[in-house]
Amino acid sequence: MKIFNAAQIREWDQYTISHDPISSIDLMEKAAKACVRWINQYFPEESLTIFCGKGNNGGDGLAIARLLSKRDITVYILDTTQKGTDDFQENLSRLEKLPHVEIRFIQTEENISEVNFDGVLIDALLGSGLNRPLQGITARLVERINQSGNMVVSIDLPSGMFADQSSLNNPQIKADHTLSFQSYKRAFLAAENSLHCGEVHILEIGLHPEFYNNTPSRDEQTDEDIIYTVYKPRNSFGHKGTFGHALLIAGSYGKIGAAVLSAEACLRSGVGLVTCHLPSCGYTIMQTSLPEVMVSTDVDKAISTTIETDLSMYKALGIGPGLGTASETRALLREVLTQYDRSVVMDADALNCVAKEPELLALIPAGSILTPHPKEFQRLFGDTSNEFDRIDLASQKAKELDLIIVLKGHHTLIALPDGRRFFNSTGNAGMATGGSGDVLTGILTGLLAQGYPGDDAAILGVYLHGLAGDLAAEKLSMEAMIAGDIIRFLGQAYKSIAEM
Numbered sequence: 287m288k289i290f291n292a293a294q295i296r297e298w299d300q301y302t303i304s305h306d307p308i309s310s311i312d313l314m315e316k317a318a319k320a321c322v323r324w325i326n327q328y329f330p331e332e333s334l335t336i337f338c339g340k341g342n343n344g345g346d347g348l349a350i351a352r353l354l355s356k357r358d359i360t361v362y363i364l365d366t367t368q369k370g371t372d373d374f375q376e377n378l379s380r381l382e383k384l385p386h387v388e389i390r391f392i393q394t395e396e397n398i399s400e401v402n403f404d405g406v407l408i409d410a411l412l413g414s415g416l417n418r419p420l421q422g423i424t425a426r427l428v429e430r431i432n433q434s435g436n437m438v439v440s441i442d443l444p445s446g447m448f449a450d451q452s453s454l455n456n457p458q459i460k461a462d463h464t465l466s467f468q469s470y471k472r473a474f475l476a477a478e479n480s481l482h483c484g485e486v487h488i489l490e491i492g493l494h495p496e497f498y499n500n501t502p503s504r505d506e507q508t509d510e511d512i513i514y515t516v517y518k519p520r521n522s523f524g525h526k527g528t529f530g531h532a533l534l535i536a537g538s539y540g541k542i543g544a545a546v547l548s549a550e551a552c553l554r555s556g557v558g559l560v561t562c563h564l565p566s567c568g569y570t571i572m573q574t575s576l577p578e579v580m581v582s583t584d585v586d587k588a589i590s591t592t593i594e595t596d597l598s599m600y601k602a603l604g605i606g607p608g609l610g611t612a613s614e615t616r617a618l619l620r621e622v623l624t625q626y627d628r629s630v631v632m633d634a635d636a637l638n639c640v641a642k643e644p645e646l647l648a649l650i651p652a653g654s655i656l657t658p659h660p661k662e663f664q665r666l667f668g669d670t671s672n673e674f675d676r677i678d679l680a681s682q683k684a685k686e687l688d689l690i691i692v693l694k695g696h697h698t699l700i701a702l703p704d705g706r707r708f709f710n711s712t713g714n715a716g717m718a719t720g721g722s723g724d725v726l727t728g729i730l731t732g733l734l735a736q737g738y739p740g741d742d743a744a745i746l747g748v749y750l751h752g753l754a755g756d757l758a759a760e761k762l763s764m765e766a767m768i769a770g771d772i773i774r775f776l777g778q779a780y781k782s783i784a785e786m
């Protein structure tokens with residue numbers, strides 16, 4: 287699903303108004319009706335206090351108030367500008383025709399102290415028209431709403447939160463629920479906003495589908511439609527050679543488990559053959575844990591230092607889980623990256639090695655996949671002041687270096703060299719457990735070895751990994767699941783993708 291920015295959403299509104307056709311006030315009414323259906327379902331009995339600004343977000347609030355006027359409601363209008371938008375004014379005069387509805391105006395800070403924060407608070411102060419951080423009386427009112435301890439439902443966006451840029455440390459509403467329209471906004475995908483958005487509910491308001499179909503978007507959220515086009519059903523006549531031979535370079539003394547997790551995930555991604563290069567202390571562990579995996583043993587007991595085999599026989603390489611960053615291992619990495627010219631997957635310590643020797647970056651084959659978590663990303667590419675900047679930096683580096691950067695998190699980012707960015711929609715906090723990333727490395731390496739192009743491997747692999755994690759959490763709980771469970775549910779994840 288495409289993620290549009292605030293300007294595109296405004297255009298989508300206008301497109302719907304001129305092509306549907308529908309008047310702008312009727313579109314607002316549709317949005318308000320969708321909110322009212324939701325409010326009646328979630329909070330059928332509670333009294334409601336509705337806070338409105340004088341833009342169209344406030345217009346939504348006034349329409350909601352009218353549609354809920356049979357309930358116990360109070361409306362406050364933050365009255366700091368001369369005149370509201372046309373649709374605000376129209377909704378105000380419609381509401382004023384209902385004599386039993388109480389409308390109060392907040393014009394001074396003193397008025398804020400007279401506000402009665404009763405029941406569920408509906409925040410319709412500001413939406414996608416926000417163009418500067420809140421200050422003065424607006425910031426004060428927001429602060430008081432946040433301090434009230436009441437349930438807060440924000441319309442479209444928590445007031446004070448920008449749709450497409452960081453709002454970190456700005457005054458903004460702390461909502462329990464956000465009711466937004468038609469499609470996801472960038473703001474809802476950022477971990478730094480999660481405490482302010484609460485639970486996000488996207489309500490369908492019938493914006494014109496033609497605009498969606500014809501308008502390109504740099505950002506997309508991975509959904510079933512995308513996965514359906516990426517996933518390739520298995521060739522019935524295939525043999526193990528058809529599905530590729532993957533090499534994993536992973537593990538060190540005390541961290542052979544990372545290699546085992548990665549190797550099993552690689553096998554279960556559907557690859558034909560897996561070889562794992564390990565320090566010799568890992569030989570027996572791997573052979574007994576996973577008889578399906580072949581082992582190439584390092585001369586060193588505890589770390590990987592040299593590989594004798596011909597790397598060109600492998601269709602894809604995965605490097606990093608549990609590898610360590612010893613100088614001998616960094617030398618091995620240099621050798622491998624110099625020799626090998628197909629795509630590699632680099633994770634964990636492989637990335638930390640590159641952070642220690644940045645000149646290695648230039649040796650990484652074009653189209654390779656890097657899978658840093660935010661800390662590894664920072665070691666590689668430096669600090670950023672917020673998540674939006676970090677995503678832009680990942681995107682810039684993906685272009686500059688011709689690499690695919692998978693920046694891991696709740697909505698893992700897949701930044702492609704052509705500038706497109708996909709935000710993953712599967713996965714859960716149960717996956718915040720040691721070894722989950724090693725599993726992802728195995729899956730991605732396995733998909734590359736099967737012949738998936740890098741961008742498809744990254745989009746599909748990250749989605750599969752999250753979906754398997756969701757299935758594991760459903761069965762076992764987020765608390766009790768461990769990384770190995772993600773592998774155990776990969777089969778079910780594949781089945782549900784195949785049935786899409």
Ligand SMILES: NC(=O)C1=CN([C@@H]2O[C@H](COP(=O)(O)OP(=O)(O)OC[C@H]3O[C@@H](n4cnc5c(N)ncnc54)[C@H](OP(=O)(O)O)[C@@H]3O)[C@@H](O)[C@H]2O)[C@@H](O)CC1
Nearest residue numbers: 299314317341342343412413414415416417418419420442
């Ligand atoms: N498809 C959809 O999406 C639909 C959208 N609809 C609704 O419309 C909403 C967008 O409405 P909107 O454009 O009128 O903007 P809104 O957020 O009400 O702001 C109003 C004005 O406030 C001002 N302002 C800015 N920053 C400020 C600040 N820090 N402190 C104080 N003031 C500030 C700024 O004016 P300025 O002061 O710059 O002149 C701005 O123009 C959207 O969120 C949704 O709820 C639905 O009705 C229909 C379908």
Ligand SMILES: Nc1ncnc2c1ncn2[C@@H]1O[C@H](COP(=O)(O)OP(=O)(O)O)[C@@H](O)[C@H]1O
Nearest residue numbers: 659695696713714715717718720721722723724
């Ligand atoms: N809260 C979360 N929601 C969704 N996915 C998560 C969450 N926490 C972790 N994950 C996923 O789990 C994996 C963790 O990777 P990583 O941090 O490298 O772990 P490790 O180093 O233990 O293997 C990533 O793919 C990440 O996206």
Ligand SMILES: [K+]
Nearest residue numbers: 409412443445
């Ligand atoms: K709002």
